[in-house]
Amino acid sequence: MPEGHSVHRIARQFDRNFVGRPVLASSPQGRFVEGAALLDGREAVSVRAVGKQMFLAFEDDLWLRVHLGMYGAWDFAGEIIIDPTIASSNGRIGHTNQRGTIVEDEPILDSAGENSLTSIGAPRRTRVHVRMSEQTTGLPEDDGEWPPPVVGQVRLRLLTEVTCADLRGPTACELQSPDQVAATIAKLGPDPLVDDIAEGEERFTALVRRKPTPIGLLLMDQTVVSGIGNVYRAELLYRARLDPHTPGRDVPEEVVRGLWRDWVRLLSIGVETGQMMTMDDLDPDAWRAAMASRDDRHWVYHRTGLPCRTCGTAIVMEEMGARKLYWCPYCQR
Structure with missing residues (x-):
């Protein structure tokens, strides 16, 4: 999708x-x-x-x-x-x-x-x-x-x-x-490229912080936040070092705000380049390799069984919300 x-x-x-x-x-x-x-x-x-x-x-x-x-x-x-x-x-x-x-x-x-x-x-x-x-x-x-x-x-x-x-x-x-x-638009969650970013952050934070639903499901709920799909879900959660099963209301407020701000940044990069680049601080050669290959572009997405780029633990894939979720069980404890 x-x-x-x-x-x-x-x-x-x-x-x-x-x-x-x-x-x-x-x-x-x-x-x-x-x-x-x-x-x-x-x-x-x-x-x-x-x-x-x-x-x-x-x-x-x-x-x-x-x-x-x-x-x-x-x-x-x-x-x-x-x-x-x-x-x-x-x-x-x-x-x-x-x-x-x-x-x-x-x-x-x-x-x-x-x-x-x-x-x-x-x-x-x-x-x-x-x-x-x-x-x-x-x-x-x-x-x-x-x-x-x-x-x-x-x-x-x-x-x-x-x-x-x-x-x-x-x-x-x-x-x-x-x-x-x-x-139709009123039913959708905030979109950083449409809504005021600060207002969107407040709305997103308030929605997440009052729900018992796992954060891994909330990020895919288009009434909570607009535009996030399976790739960005996995990558945002990893970048926040957040267990996907954590209920939204149990995620610390500063972490929820950090998710929104990271989404603002990653969405901008995606629109600019056309690709879901979620790796940071790449040198020019690594950046070009990542632009050409998904394998070099993501932290956890589509990396089932491969070692985590940070800790070496095997990346896990499970079904969540009828979609495949990729995450590191050590970094995202």
Whole structure:
């Protein structure tokens, strides 16, 4: 499932390439025909991401709500203009001209399934696949045909004169009124990229500190905090040296606040780089290796049975909240 950093990056992709333009909408799969008909020909006027959900506004107060869920994906094709606010930590993600041609240093490619640093701004006529953590996949390059042929089960296709976005397999794809959007967002926990950070900290701390639920479940509860998924949960808990089974109300207040502040930092890094980097103080070579390989990027996630990077104890994996939780039973005592 895409975590918060990916959804914010996808929203920025829409902001750069769809907002302010009339959009043709269709449902090749046939499961969103009526909704697509209402969107067809309208101008996209704004976009926002909150946690794992994206809201794309059209003329006449019509909003498209998309939650990718476990299997959803956006495929972008055509001329893609990169968001200039997104760059790698060394400022070398590259840039595009107004026609979408990319200019950059040699990209850092990720063989572990997450995106390269170029995935947010694709070269002209190259299809970019945004799934899970935004990986660029082996979808074939377009052969010049426009619009590009429909591949697979496309719930919704949004098309401008030069850019195409295909949505597949989302958990939610629906139209909402402004009041419905507000009600949906009101049910979500604070998002550091949406809410006032200080107010978000107070709200998050108050919610956690009054609940008997294990902190490992609370971090995945989108009504408590928005955007945290399985990777960030495991890494945040390890970085705090916190036992995942500790009831929220038993976690010291300063630790809860530390979790929020660490989430603010890690989310920012994720949006900037496109990858869930949770290791600190890496030298340039180690940083580049981590950008290219998940194995070098995380403390505990996906490291079942491997020695803890700090103490050497074997990392444990267990089921918590129907998802795999990775943690160190020594460091997180």
